[in-house]
Amino acid sequence: MSLDAIIQREFGRLQQDRTIYLNSAATGPLPERARRVAIEQADMRAEPWRYGPDVQFRTLDRSRELIAQLIGAAPQEIALMVNTSYGLNLAARSLPFKKGDVVVASDRDFPANIYPWMALARDTGIDFRVVPCAGRLFDEEALLAAIEQPGVKALVVSWVSFESGMQLDLQRLGEACRARNIWFVVDAIQGLGPLTLDVSRTPIDILSCGTQKWLLSPWGTGFAYVRKELVRTLEPTQVSWMAVEGSDDFTQLLNYRLQYWDDARRFEMVSLPYQDFSVMNAALEVIHEAGPVVVAARIRELTRHIIEWAQRHHGMQLVTPSDDHHRAGIVAVIPPDPRAASARLTARGVSHSLREGAIRLSPHFFTPVQHLETALGVLSE
């Protein structure tokens, strides 16, 4: 089926002119297939005898499989999580840091990448260092210089900035970390979807990603990837009753053997929202059907359109780097009066975000070019 046919089938309601949705960096819409699964799931949940452990386990197995396929991981490296923050806290609390170890992050990163480390510094005495940005942009060179300092044990970054839309080069940072034996922790929520990733080639130790934005899934779904060599060496700090071997046999739960699964299920906090993961599976199937590379390419074309428009418009400050390798699905611009521009967009039915004084536009692969034209027209007024 062609991409346009998939878009018509799955996102028909977003093709109409009533609402112009340029806000997938905030919340991604459910594809039609996922919406239907959500309804079926509610029906099944109203009759729980249809929703036994076999269905629950099958759902989660499928989730790990679909995610693994998306990022080039093995399903055993995927722990299902209810948001991005959980996986970032997993990194902060499970990696064996000791007092004085240095953790490096970037200034202006989303708070989900900052607070867990501030709390860790307060609780354990690690040295949490925030590297200044170059203006509003992550400073990749400064991050690379910072990890050269003695005592650095981890680098923690967002793949793509929620604010500027800048993309960091994970390959470059990951290789630099690996060469120095430094853990590389990545928040992928603003990257995966507009960009593709293959963790079998890009050295990452822990990657966390909610699927509620670019991966078009319900709130309460997400995952952490933990590199397989690391899985067995890390202790879960929050211990679920299903973190241990044999816990899927509900006929004998009372043998109390604290022997963790030797895969990433040891980090999962069961019970998980099975209904929501079923819906996520349907959404990921749509992305796989369209093709992650095709999805990313379409988003790149749309964002390029906005960039070129901003470059032509005097008085419109483009925050996002203009070259394809340094951005993803977010374009941030600062018009002369951002609040007034935001109010104008809202009044005309253009869903967008106002972040740190900039207008943030985030089209997805289903966004009609005409919608962009309309939104940019409103911004130009």
Ligand SMILES: Cc1ncc(COP(=O)(O)O)c(C=O)c1O
């Ligand atoms: C970079 C980044 N990380 C994390 C989040 C959200 O974290 P969580 O999935 O825990 O709500 C967002 C957006 O809300 C984000 O932009």
